[in-house]
Each structure stands twice: as structure tokens, then as C-alpha cells.
Amino acid sequence: METVLAFVVGGLYAAGLFLMMRRSIVKLIIGLSLLGHAANLLIFTMGRLTREYPAIIPHDSNQLTGPFADPLPQALILTAIVIGFGVQAFAVVLIKRVYQTLGTDDIDRMRTPDYESN
Amino acid sequence: MNIFLLLPIVIPFLTAIFSLLLWNRWQWQRWLSVIGATLLLAAASELLVIVWRDGIQAAQVGNWPAPYGITLVADLFSATLAVLTGLIGLVVAVYSLANIDDQRAQFGYYPLLHILLMGLSGAFLTGDLFNLFVWFEVLLIASFVLLALGGEPAQVQGAIKYVTLNLMASALFLAAVGILYGLVGTLNMADLARQFRTSAPPGLVTTLGILFLVAFGIKAAVVPLHFWLPSSYHTPPAPVSAIFAGLLTKVGVYALIRVFTLLFIQDIGYTHSIILIIAGLTMTVGILGAIAQNEFRRILSFNLVSHIGYIIMGLGLFTPVALAGAIFYLIHDIIVKTNLFMIGGSIQRLQGTGKLRKLGGLYVAYPSLALPFLIAAFSLAGVPPLSGFWPKLALLQAGLEMRQYAIVIIALAVSLLTLLSMMRIWQEVFLKDRPDDSEVKIASPLSASQWTASLLPILILVAITVIIGLAAEPVFKLSMLTAEQLLDPTDYIQTVLNN
Numbered sequence: 001m002e003t004v005l006a007f008v009v010g011g012l013y014a015a016g017l018f019l020m021m022r023r024s025i026v027k028l029i030i031g032l033s034l035l036g037h038a039a040n041l042l043i044f045t046m047g048r049l050t051r052e053y054p055a056i057i058p059h060d061s062n063q064l065t066g067p068f069a070d071p072l073p074q075a076l077i078l079t080a081i082v083i084g085f086g087v088q089a090f091a092v093v094l095i096k097r098v099y100q101t102l103g104t105d106d107i108d109r110m111r112t113p114d115y116e117s118n
Numbered sequence: 119m120n121i122f123l124l125l126p127i128v129i130p131f132l133t134a135i136f137s138l139l140l141w142n143r144w145q146w147q148r149w150l151s152v153i154g155a156t157l158l159l160a161a162a163s164e165l166l167v168i169v170w171r172d173g174i175q176a177a178q179v180g181n182w183p184a185p186y187g188i189t190l191v192a193d194l195f196s197a198t199l200a201v202l203t204g205l206i207g208l209v210v211a212v213y214s215l216a217n218i219d220d221q222r223a224q225f226g227y228y229p230l231l232h233i234l235l236m237g238l239s240g241a242f243l244t245g246d247l248f249n250l251f252v253w254f255e256v257l258l259i260a261s262f263v264l265l266a267l268g269g270e271p272a273q274v275q276g277a278i279k280y281v282t283l284n285l286m287a288s289a290l291f292l293a294a295v296g297i298l299y300g301l302v303g304t305l306n307m308a309d310l311a312r313q314f315r316t317s318a319p320p321g322l323v324t325t326l327g328i329l330f331l332v333a334f335g336i337k338a339a340v341v342p343l344h345f346w347l348p349s350s351y352h353t354p355p356a357p358v359s360a361i362f363a364g365l366l367t368k369v370g371v372y373a374l375i376r377v378f379t380l381l382f383i384q385d386i387g388y389t390h391s392i393i394l395i396i397a398g399l400t401m402t403v404g405i406l407g408a409i410a411q412n413e414f415r416r417i418l419s420f421n422l423v424s425h426i427g428y429i430i431m432g433l434g435l436f437t438p439v440a441l442a443g444a445i446f447y448l449i450h451d452i453i454v455k456t457n458l459f460m461i462g463g464s465i466q467r468l469q470g471t472g473k474l475r476k477l478g479g480l481y482v483a484y485p486s487l488a489l490p491f492l493i494a495a496f497s498l499a500g501v502p503p504l505s506g507f508w509p510k511l512a513l514l515q516a517g518l519e520m521r522q523y524a525i526v527i528i529a530l531a532v533s534l535l536t537l538l539s540m541m542r543i544w545q546e547v548f549l550k551d552r553p554d555d556s557e558v559k560i561a562s563p564l565s566a567s568q569w570t571a572s573l574l575p576i577l578i579l580v581a582i583t584v585i586i587g588l589a590a591e592p593v594f595k596l597s598m599l600t601a602e603q604l605l606d607p608t609d610y611i612q613t614v615l616n617n
Contacts, residue, residue: 032286036289046300073299080251080292094262095278
């Protein structure tokens, strides 16, 4: 399972970076969110992939025994997903605003701040 | 638990909430903002006094013991930066009274400003890497909106680049944090430092260090990861770019210094050499960019990039004196850059343009802006006895001691070029006669109270620059003690884990 997820994470990174290098701002934003998902899946894999063993301490013991998946990375991912959701929502509004203001979605035409107009 | 550890985070948070409650009475938000920032400065100063007197302070939020819960820590480094956050927050809040238009104030400028300050304080005071990520996101989302607020074409175009590069840095940071957790099983910085020091650190650690270097390097805008900065920082209104220039890149620098003194010191010959090379590149490329520009705040943006290099240089040399120099430089740079961006913004406001070609004659027209500019510019270039001279001296001395002659020569040359780029502004904007063909439309003239609110923060920061320059001894002592704390984190680890 780890191997499969390793390839999925790698594929997500590749796809995200590829999309970010396109000229359309829509693809740029999709690429960014794919990068975020890749990072989240990476953390998920780091927390060990163990099925059917919830991280619950049994009644007659005071520590976890046996195989279990580390719950902390999953908590981290939850936080990261929520943050990513907020940031992507903002990014989507931003590209809408950019499109309305400039009438183009081509990142190559968004150079006003880089060049001095006379 | 020490309440003063929480106050620098809670005060801006409450200010932001009360500002939101006053959404329809946005005029009140302006004064609430000044009050909130004053309280923040007071609380942060008290924290610095406590840390100075009683040593490092730590608090476990939620009462979970150290490596499991979220820790807030204030050592001298954190506390100093929290004070600077308060100071810059206060001057920018005052400056905003006159330089933020009513529309922006109506659409949530003030709540966002204080969320930004909260994010900064949180990032400086946290002792947990994932929590640092969260604070980064808090301040980033606030800065995204501040940058785009107003929706002028240049602003949204700058915002696209700023948002993209910073989100990419966040994704890298998050991935690095995840891998680190997988390797070590903790994200508490003190616990990480203890484990790295007591047992042999796992092999991937240096690789991870480089991943952190890239992630924080993007945020700190070091060459070659700086491209987003000069294309976005000059687009928003003056108060926004002033606080960005003062504090936002510095939080990246703070994170770099923190992780590369506390965590990733396994292979100093490798990682810190890379940092030193980056420092040289940053100084050189930044200043050459500044010389090629023809607009006030764009020149300043490139100078901002260039002078990050000096701070990184101190980290790369990695001796007590070098780190002390870097911390002193950080303090100086925050104050001077904020000031220069406020002066530049005021001139743009008064003259309707920031282009050097169209400006002129301001020495006669506005001597009260010219003189502060001159002092800040000289300080930036490192002319004695202003605040920029002493840290530069310490850095050069440390460079010579370490026999890193190349970086010393670059640092000296970049100082001269900084002076050149500042004198170009001085010549073009202040001394030269006002060009006749200047079709500048002068924005509405400032009323007396607006003029006071614009000038007061500039004069306060100039005064601080001069005072730091003339009485460098206490600041240098603070920097030296901070550097010693950073290089020997035994206290830090002890305080956090035994709290």
C-alpha cells in the first residue's frame, strides 16, 4: 500500500507542478491545490497505514499495544485540509477578480507590476 | 503559565474581533487599531523584560505536557521580534490613520491588519513546527487579502504571484514537517533538538534541512527564490507595503535562523556553506536589481531583497559574533525598511507618482520628508554612526575571522552600491528640479491632521534609528546574548521540556 501511495504522491506533485507551469491562471490554482493534496497524502503515509486497528487504548491497559496507525498525522492533515480549503477559496476569488479586472487568464500578460509604464 | 506569553497573540486577535464588530462604524476601527497596537507593544515589551530578567519562558497551551501539547516559548530572539512586531504594528496603525482610504477601511483593512499581527506574534512565539505552519498560514491569508484589497490591476497581478509562490512554499514546508514527524515522531522544536543532540540523527535530516531552507527561503525572498517580492510589494497602498517590508520577509528569516541554529546543525560545513552562498547571491542580485529600477518603491523592494542577504550571511558564518550581527541587522532592517517604505508611500501619495523621472524638487517642497529619508538611507547603507553601521561591522569582523574573504568583499561592495542606489533616489527625487513636463496629478492635499499622522511614525522610526546608532552598546549586548542563547539551546530545551 505504501508503494502505491508513494507513486500517487509523486504523481500528484508532478501533475501539480506541471499545471503550475501552464499559462492559464485556472490551471495554476488547480496545480496549487494538487500540491497541497500531495503534501497531505505524504503526511498520511508517514503515519503508517494500518487498517482495522484503531488507536484506542483498551480498558485493561494504559498504553497502546500492537499495530496501530499514528493518529497525530491524521490530526495534522485535518488542520492542513481546513487551511488549504480557506486558502484555495481565496485563490479562486482572486483569479476571478484578476479575470474581471484584466479580461485575460493568461499569466504572461500579467506583467504590469514588473515593467514600468511610461 | 506566564500570561505575557499569550498576550501578544490574544491582543491583536481581540482587536480584530472588536474591529469586526464595529464593521459599520469603521471610523472607530482606526482608533481601536491604534489602541490595540499600543497594547501589543506594551505586552511584548513586558515579555522582553521578563525574559531578560528571568530567562526563557515557556507555556503549554491546553495544559498538555511538553512534547505532546502545543508549546509557546519566548527566548530573547522571539521576545525581541515580538516587540518589533508591536512597534511596527503601532507606527503602521498611526500611519494608516491618514494613508488608508475610506473604502479600504470600510472593507476590513483594520481587522486584517491585526490578524496579520497576530500571525506574526504567533509565528515568533511558537515552539512547535506544525504550529509554526499554522501561524504562517494565518499571516499569509491576512497578507493575501491586504495585498489584493482595493483590486487595482497592478495589485491583483502582484497578488497572483505572491499567492502562488507563498502557497508553494507552504506546501513544501508542510511536506517537510510531515517527513520530519515520520522520522522522529515529534514536532516540538525543543524535543526535536534534544533528540538530534542525544542520539544519532536519522540520515535524511540534512536533506530535510534543505527542504526547510527552500520553503523558508521563498518566504524570506532569498535569491534565487525572490521573484515574487519585487513584483508585488510596491503595488498595495503605503501602509500595507510598509508592514510587509518590515515584518513579512523577516518572519521567513526568523524561521531560517531558528531551525538552522536549533535543529539542522548536523552538517554545518554543508548546509551553512549553502546558506553563505545564497547570502552572497541575495546581496548581489538584489542590489543590482535596485540599481536598474526607476521607481521609488521598486528600488526599495530590491533593496529589501538585497539586505536579507546580510542577515543570512550572519547565519551562514555561524559564529556568536556573526549571529549577533545578524540579529542586530534584523532589528535595524525592520525599522529602517518600514520607514523607507512609509516615506516612499507618502511621496507617491503627495505627488501622484513614484517614478523617479517625474519627481523632483522635494527637498525644497517637503524638507520634513527629505531629512528622514536621508537619515534612513544612510543608515541602510551602513554609514556610521547610524544603526546600520554596527551590525555590518560585526558581520564583516566575523567574516574576516572565519576567513570567508569573498563574502566580506561582496558585503562591502553591496554597501557601496546601496549607497549609490539611495543617492540616486536622493538626487532624482529630492535635489533635481521638478521636471516641467511632469503631468503629475496631485492627489487631494493633506490636511494638518493627516500630515501629522503621516509624519509622526516616520519621525519616530528615524529617532529610533539614530538612537540605536548612537547607543549601540545595549542593542549589541542584547544581540550577543540572543546569539549565545541560539548557539547553546540547553536552556531552551530544559525550559520547554521541564515546564
